[in-house]
Every structure is written in C-alpha cells, then in structure tokens.
Amino acid sequence: MKRLRYENHDLDRVDTMILEHLIADARTTVAELARRVRLSPPSVSERIRRLEEAGVIRGYTLDVDPVAIGLPLTVWIRIRPLPGALNRVAEILRAQPEIVECDRITGDDCYVARAHVADVVALEALIDRFADFASTNSSVVQSSPVVRRLPPVAVAER
The missing domain is CATH 3.30.70.920 (Lrp/AsnC effector binding domain/regulation of amino acid metabolism (RAM) domain)
Structure with missing residues (x-):
C-alpha cells in the first residue's frame, strides 16, 4: 500500500476532499465520506487514520455558543x-x-x-x-x- 507523505504537508485531491467534508461537518460518517469521494469505506477510514497519525487532523470539537x-x-x-x-x-x-x-x-x-x-x-x-x-x-x-x-x-x- 502506498504511504501518503504528510510530513511535507503533501495532500492529494482525495485527502483534501475528505478534509473539506470533515471541516463542514465533523460528524459526517465514514460511509458518507466514502460515497462523496468515491472510495470504499475502509480506504477512507485508512486515510483518516493516517491524517490523524500525521497530526493533520488534530481532533474533533464541539462548537458551543457562549x-x-x-x-x-x-x-x-x-x-x-x-x-x-x-x-x-x-x-x-x-x-x-x-x-x-x-x-x-x-x-x-x-x-x-x-x-x-x-x-x-x-x-x-x-x-x-x-x-x-x-x-x-x-x-x-x-x-x-x-x-x-x-x-x-x-x-x-x-
């Protein structure tokens, strides 16, 4: 399996699409992300895991109105x-x-x-x-x- 290079912040088009969807709604399911980026759910899960391990995705937060x-x-x-x-x-x-x-x-x-x-x-x-x-x-x-x-x-x- 080809490893993506995140240490230099090189993201491909699919990584970018995954990030954009998660930025819009961090609660988007892996199945929905997979449908949107036209990959299998296991492939999307693996990409998300690698983005997390590389520190590109640092966490998922809740936005509360003060x-x-x-x-x-x-x-x-x-x-x-x-x-x-x-x-x-x-x-x-x-x-x-x-x-x-x-x-x-x-x-x-x-x-x-x-x-x-x-x-x-x-x-x-x-x-x-x-x-x-x-x-x-x-x-x-x-x-x-x-x-x-x-x-x-x-x-x-x-």
Whole structure:
C-alpha cells in the first residue's frame, strides 16, 4: 500500500476532499465520506487514520455558543508581563477557564487572549488576576464579521 507523505504537508485531491467534508461537518460518517469521494469505506477510514497519525487532523470539537451558556461578553485582553513574569503570566492564563484561546505575540504586548465572561464584574475579576504580574488592555467584541474558521485546504502540486 502506498504511504501518503504528510510530513511535507503533501495532500492529494482525495485527502483534501475528505478534509473539506470533515471541516463542514465533523460528524459526517465514514460511509458518507466514502460515497462523496468515491472510495470504499475502509480506504477512507485508512486515510483518516493516517491524517490523524500525521497530526493533520488534530481532533474533533464541539462548537458551543457562549451566549447560550450565560457568557454574553467576549473580550480580547492584551497582556504585557512585568520583567521576569512571562512564565508566571502564562501559568495564570492557562489556569483561567474563561480564556478560550491565547497567543504569544510580537510587539509591545506579549500575549493576546480571548475570553468569554458573564458581565463586566466578571471581566474585572479576570483582569485583576494579572494585576501583580502584568499590565492589561482589554477590548470588548461588538460583533464578529469573520467567525473562527480553519485555513483553506490546498492540494500540493506534484
């Protein structure tokens, strides 16, 4: 059996089609994927397994509306650790369940984090957890013209 080369991110047309269908609906069955890409279910299962093993597919997630679970306020928090506090700030970030994503960035701030909170009081409490170790600057999200999405999947030219 020919092994696909994922270490260089070389995906063929069928892999790309499988990924596009899973991106659209991660609950698509293997049988349905097989029908859509015109392969047998065992072949599709094997391709999915290889994509998972190679780290191309990192997982399958659930998308929950924060407003529906009582967290209507979404904020971006820019965080500038005090000298020597970079690692401590990272620990604090990881420990906050309200923070749903965080990136270490270049520029004046070291981190930018997205959080969902119930109200301004909860936001203040979250920001206060950093007070001894960093300065913060927060922005409330008014709307999201582009919601979180995956990058486009492209087939490598061979």
